[in-house]
Amino acid sequence: MTTITERPSRRKALTDRARQERALGWKLAGPAFIVMLAVTAYPILQALWLSLFRLRLTDPDSREFVFFGNYQVIFTDSLFYSALLNTLIITVVTVAVELVLGFAIAMLMHRIVLPRRTLRTIVLIPYSIITVVSAFAWLYAFRTDTGFVNEWLNTLTFGAWNTTFDWFGSWAPSMTVIIISEIWKTTPFMSLLLLAGLAQIDGAMEEAAKVDGATFWQRLFRVILPNMKAAIMVALLFRALDAFRIFDNVFVMTRGANNTETLSTLAYKQTIDRVEIGMGSALSVVLFLLVCVIAWIFVRGFNVDLAKGRN
Amino acid sequence: MEQNNKQKWSLALVSLPVIIWTLIPVIWIFSLAVKPQANQADNNFWPRGFSLDNFELILFGGASDLFLPALLNSIIVGLIATTISVILATFCAYAIARLNFSGKKMILFVALAVSFFPVISLVTPLFDVWRSIGLFDTIPGLVIPYLSLTLPLSIWILSAFFQQIPWELEQAAQVDGATSWQAFRKVIVPLAAPGVFTTGIITFFTAWNDFVFAISLTSESARTVPAALAFFTGASQFEQPTGAISAAAVIVTIPVVILVLLFQKRIVAGLTSGAVKG
Numbered sequence: 001m002t003t004i005t006e007r008p009s010r011r012k013a014l015t016d017r018a019r020q021e022r023a024l025g026w027k028l029a030g031p032a033f034i035v036m037l038a039v040t041a042y043p044i045l046q047a048l049w050l051s052l053f054r055l056r057l058t059d060p061d062s063r064e065f066v067f068f069g070n071y072q073v074i075f076t077d078s079l080f081y082s083a084l085l086n087t088l089i090i091t092v093v094t095v096a097v098e099l100v101l102g103f104a105i106a107m108l109m110h111r112i113v114l115p116r117r118t119l120r121t122i123v124l125i126p127y128s129i130i131t132v133v134s135a136f137a138w139l140y141a142f143r144t145d146t147g148f149v150n151e152w153l154n155t156l157t158f159g160a161w162n163t164t165f166d167w168f169g170s171w172a173p174s175m176t177v178i179i180i181s182e183i184w185k186t187t188p189f190m191s192l193l194l195l196a197g198l199a200q201i202d203g204a205m206e207e208a209a210k211v212d213g214a215t216f217w218q219r220l221f222r223v224i225l226p227n228m229k230a231a232i233m234v235a236l237l238f239r240a241l242d243a244f245r246i247f248d249n250v251f252v253m254t255r256g257a258n259n260t261e262t263l264s265t266l267a268y269k270q271t272i273d274r275v276e277i278g279m280g281s282a283l284s285v286v287l288f289l290l291v292c293v294i295a296w297i298f299v300r301g302f303n304v305d306l307a308k309g310r311n
Numbered sequence: 312m313e314q315n316n317k318q319k320w321s322l323a324l325v326s327l328p329v330i331i332w333t334l335i336p337v338i339w340i341f342s343l344a345v346k347p348q349a350n351q352a353d354n355n356f357w358p359r360g361f362s363l364d365n366f367e368l369i370l371f372g373g374a375s376d377l378f379l380p381a382l383l384n385s386i387i388v389g390l391i392a393t394t395i396s397v398i399l400a401t402f403c404a405y406a407i408a409r410l411n412f413s414g415k416k417m418i419l420f421v422a423l424a425v426s427f428f429p430v431i432s433l434v435t436p437l438f439d440v441w442r443s444i445g446l447f448d449t450i451p452g453l454v455i456p457y458l459s460l461t462l463p464l465s466i467w468i469l470s471a472f473f474q475q476i477p478w479e480l481e482q483a484a485q486v487d488g489a490t491s492w493q494a495f496r497k498v499i500v501p502l503a504a505p506g507v508f509t510t511g512i513i514t515f516f517t518a519w520n521d522f523v524f525a526i527s528l529t530s531e532s533a534r535t536v537p538a539a540l541a542f543f544t545g546a547s548q549f550e551q552p553t554g555a556i557s558a559a560a561v562i563v564t565i566p567v568v569i570l571v572l573l574f575q576k577r578i579v580a581g582l583t584s585g586a587v588k589g
Contacts, residue, residue: 018411018412021410021411021412022410022412022413022414024406024410024412025406025407025410025411025412025414025415026406026412026414027406028402028403028405028406028410029402029403029406029407029414029415029418031399031402031403032399032400032402032403032418032462032466033403033418033421035399035458035462036421036422036425036458036459036462036463036466037421039433039455039456039458039459039462040425040428040433040459043432043433043436043437043440044432044433044436046436046439046440047432047433047435047436050435050436050439057439057442105329108322108325108326108329111322112322112323112326113319113322113323114319114320114322114323115323115326115330118330119326119329119330120575120579121572121575122329122330122333122334123329123333124571124572124575124578124579125333125334125337125568125571126333126336127571127582128516128564128567128568128570128571129336129337129564129567129568130519130520130522130536130537130560130563130564130567131520131522131537132522132537132540132541133340133537133540133560133563133564134336136340136540136556136557136560137336137337137339137340137560138336140339140340140343140553140557141335141336141339145352145551146343146351146352146354146551146553147354148339148354148355148356150354151354151355151356152356163354184332184333184336188333189582192579192582192583193582193583195583196583241427244429245429245430245431247430247431247522247523248522248523248537251522251526251541252541263429263431264429264430264431264523267431267432267434267435268431268434268523268527270435271434271435271438271527272434272438272526272527277435277438277439280434280435280438281435281436283435284429284431284432284433284434284435284436285432287429287431287432288428288429288432291427291428291429295424295427
């Protein structure tokens with residue numbers, strides 16, 4: 001029974017101290033937190049509100065409340081579905097290729113002895129190049145008038161490849177170049193995340209498997225990969241959400257020509273080119289919700305623990 | 312791990328394609344920048360001939376009034392956004408690393424959620440509001456949305472850096488007779504400075520790289536480099552601005568690549584700190 005009389009005072013003392021610490025914590029962290037919310041939550045709420053109107057900036061008087069009218073247009077328009085499909089294709093292909101390529105490069109960086117520093121340095125270069133510059137570099141490399149790619153393919157195939165092949169003349173080749181540029185630019189990030197995961201694996205475990213006679217592939221699939229599942233999932237989530245908002249490469253290379261529109265370029269066109277603020281806002285909201293769904297699938301479905309390691 | 316010579320060399324050999332694949336676009340953009348106008352469309356990877364005409368065009372010639380203001384804008388907007396983010400994030404990360412208060416997990420979670428935000432979703436409402444309050448095509452009109460990119464990143468990276476600082480050293484210095492100011496200045500600042508500096512670099516890159524806000528919320532006077540590149544035009548309607556764009560790309564790429572190479576180790580630590588413990 002004595003504990004009962006003791007408890008309240010002890011709890012109160014703790015609460016006082018905790019309260020002070022909390023007040024100081026929020027005083028220090030509050031400004032950053034508020035600014036962060038102000039620059040994101042406010043615009044998205046504004047977008048939510050604007051999306052309920054038919055509103056064109058060139059004709060402000062015609063502003064009309066249409067409730068979910070804009071969303072209805074979006075979900076019945078084939079342009080939206082083709083943009084969604086393109087975005088999904090780019091996301092899935094780039095992330096899948098980058099996972100394999102990034103993992104191979106991470107393994108290489110992890111084990112390499114000889115040009116170790118050089119390799120690590122060079123791998124970081126695409127990260128430091130502006131995405132628009134990467135887009136232009138690949139655009140000019142593939143273009144028929146300036147590019148070398150057709151020439152190289154022609155040489156490699158002993159003349160079978162047509163040097164006048166127009167990479168930006170139809171859907172599939174355009175998407176291929178967009179995806180190549182995206183992969184080139186963002187693979188370093190993927191491989192660095194995976195390298196950090198690799199570095200955490202206990203080397204002794206792999207050594208033990210080796211001594212027990214496990215082959216390279218057995219060690220890879222039974223020891224290495226299961227032990228860096230968390231790092232892989234986080235890297236996939238980061239890259240998937242990043243790829244899903246792809247804009248720069250598409251804008252520079254095709255501007256959506258040949259049906260290569262993505263969700264971001266579609267929203268841009270509605271807002272900036274056509275100044276359809278209501279429709280643009282509705283698309284922004286849809287894109288935002290889709291990103292939330294993807295993040296939710298990762299966190300729930302794959303059990304990604306984002307706060308892992310910090311408390 | 313023990314490796315014999317054969318393994319060592321085979322790994323070096325495997326790294327060759329990786330290095331080539333990474334360098335091809337970089338060499339290519341340099342090659343385009345130094346190709347004389349007549350060779351611009353010769354489909355050769357290596358330049359046949361060498362000229363600095365494109366650089367002259369960008370820095371002193373007809374395209375300089377488009378490129379130089381954009382370069383200045385990029386630097387100004389990047390520096391302001393970085394300074395604001397890093398200062399706010401330093402206080403925030405200090406609280407997260409050193410104090411125990413409810414809500415700090417939530418702050419980190421929100422920072423992460425915000426960094427996943429589809430940038431274009433902010434563009435439409437900001438475009439509308441900025442036009443009506445006069446922030447469209449201004450420096451503050453870019454800095455404010457840039458904070459949505461740079462602030463969460465700074466908070467996340469700095470928190471990870473600060474959590475690794477051995478804060479007990481501050482008390483140890485005080486026990487040894489240092490005043491609390493001395494302990495802070497001589498012990499904590501040198502320990503925290505590299506993290507703050509690295510965060511600044513990564514944050515600056517993020518602002519420097521932005522294209523979506525830059526083309527949507529500016530028209531002329533506040534246009535930054537990535538946006539200006541996309542709107543370069545040739546001397547005539549039928550002349551491609553290939554050489555000019557490549558020269559501009561080279562100029563904006565070199566300083567950033569040098570920074571990355573100089574601070575490679577720290578940048579890698581900063582970039583990966585958000586995702587993996589350690």
